[in-house]
Amino acid sequence: MSRARGPSMAGDALAQVGACGLFLLQILAALPASLRHVRETVRQVWFAGAMSLVIIMTCGLFVGMVLGLQLYYVLSIFGGTAALGTVVSLSLYRELGPVVTALLFAGRAGTSMTAEIGLMRATDQIEAMEMMAVDPLAYVVAPRFLAGVIAMPLLACIFNALGIFGAHLVGVAWLGLDNGTFWSNMTSSVDVWKDVVNGVWKSLAFGAVVSLIAVFQGYTTAPTSEGVAYATTRTVVASSIVVLALDFVMTAFLM
């Protein structure tokens, strides 16, 4: 039983990846038509981006504070606390900012995209649009996908800013590190193109992947309450795995 189940699960997963890829092509084909629905795209950017600000800012602040505390402890062993600003900012720009923002985005906005589209499917709203000759890919799916791609880099930047502020709070205001040392070491060590922009590329890619998984799961969900629940769970699980795997691949190429 288990031997048969393994290949079957792998086959299902491969089929999902293939279907998701085809779905991406359909979304890209629908993008020109979705430009007619700019207001809907703006509404989704507000919903996926602005409404996620509280969780992103709060988490960014605490992640920065924890980083500041942990790294100050480790660096103090080697007498290198002056490098705190550098290490924190590089960690945030290159890895933690894009990755943690993507994971939080999947939990906050991705699940809500899946649930909303899934419920629209379950209550025949998607079908009703098709019957009114309105392409749901252009009106419902593409604006949400675009919103994720637009919002994710902005959220990651805000996450990074709050993270550095949190590390500054801990390192300078609390543990007594020199303010000038903190900032000057950071600005002299961080390269805009290699560190900041590469982080933005990552968050753009994560935004596309998380949004694609979210809208795909919602659009293809079984039109039942159980189906919507499973689809929402799959969005979080698949997004988390794909973001971490993609992070490794992108890091290897962008280093």
Next chain:
Amino acid sequence: MPSGRRGGASAKVAALRAAPSGRNGTQRVAQAPPSIPAVPSGNLVEVRGLATVLGGKTIFDGLDLDIARGKVTAIMGPSGCGKTTLLRHITGQRLPDAGSIRIDGADVPRLPRQALFELREKIGFLFQNSALLTDFTVFENVAFPLRQHLDLPEELVRNIVLTKLQAVGLRGAAGLTPAELSGGMARRVALARAIVRDPMLILYDEPFVGLDPIALNQIVKLIRTLNDTLGVTSILVAHEFSAVTRVADQVFLLAGGKVAAAGTPAELARGDSPWTRQFFGGEADGPVPFQYPAGDYAADLGFPAAGRA
């Protein structure tokens, strides 16, 4: 697209112009000069040799069916006989395994997506659960097809929407959200949305289900009135024969993948085939068996000896 009523009137005018001395319509139309548009066929929807298999079960097995222009046609039949599937074939939402479905001459299963969407702009569809967009108000729901397809001034959109809402008796509910509507009201809003672009064909999927007698009577009256005043063709899938009797001109009874009986409601009520007797007489057993197909009953209960006997 001319409706049946308008098509009929233009045919009469053309015939009178062409041959005032002709004795019957057929002769007069045959003599019409080529510059005059051809008289539209008597059927808006023509289904030929439709075959559909879903999940290994044969739903349609060479179904032939004609829907007359300007009439209200009811599709009836036992649960699972494919009534809603037929509507989905007509709208191109589901492709058949074989056969053709023509709407106003267009072969729906073979239409490219763009042409299918253009055809759907001339079709109104009333979903069983109304399928209103929950983020929008009643007004915005009815205005949705206009705003998506036509670049009309907002003042004109407002007037059209309020006119349609007035027709279904819900102009006063324009500002409500779908969550604030009763089932009957939601269905009337969906009906206003279905007619907002003056379609040539309206499809109703189980329009009477779950309605109290007042709401049911309102929907029956609306279907008939809209059909007559707008000159559209209507197809409705329903189980409630008493309501169908009051609203439909023609009824098709589907069973076994084919048309088991067809005629006016009165003709079907008088029918003496086993299908009509069971369906309209409400008999529990008959051609549609009470028992879902199953294995040997005694063996299922654990009496193999009884099964062998």
